[in-house]
Amino acid sequence: MIAVPSERFARGFFDLSTRQLGHFFQKLQNYRMxxxxxxxxxxxxxxxxxxxxxxxxxxxxxxxxxxxxxxxLGAFLRGGS
Numbered sequence: 082m083i084a085v086p087s088e089r090f091a092r093g094f095f096d097l098s099t100r101q102l103g104h105f106f107q108k109l110q111n112y113r114m115x116x117x118x119x120x121x122x123x124x125x126x127x128x129x130x131x132x133x134x135x136x137x138x139x140x141x142x143x144x145x146x147x148x149x150x151x152x153x154l155g156a157f158l159r160g161g162s
Contacts, residue, residue, distance in 0.1 A: 082146075083109070084154055087120030095125040097132055106145050117146040117154050 094101050109116050126133050136147045148154045 082115040082117055082158070084117040084119050084151065087118050087122050090118070092125075095122060095129075095132060097129065097135060102135070106139070110144065115144055115146075117148055119148050119151055119154055121149065122147065 093099055094105075097103065106116065122132075122136075126136065139145050140147055146154065146157065148157065
């Protein structure tokens with residue numbers, strides 16, 4: 082799994098209308114790689130119901146993840162929730 086701090090992505094990356102996020106996730110999935118975006122994206126979530134739905138669905142499937150911090154990622158990888 083690749084973990085990337087959320088602040089490393091350009092702000093527009095989380096705007097689903099640009100399709101960048103979806104294409105990036107799909108490309109990683111095609112190469113059988115997993116991605117965890119670690120960090121606070123609450124501003125972007127507050128601005129977009131579609132993004133909130135995308136994050137919830139992504140975290141439910143568990144292939145790629147959005148987590149608040151590296152410790153939350155560690156807990157998930159150790160079998161926590």
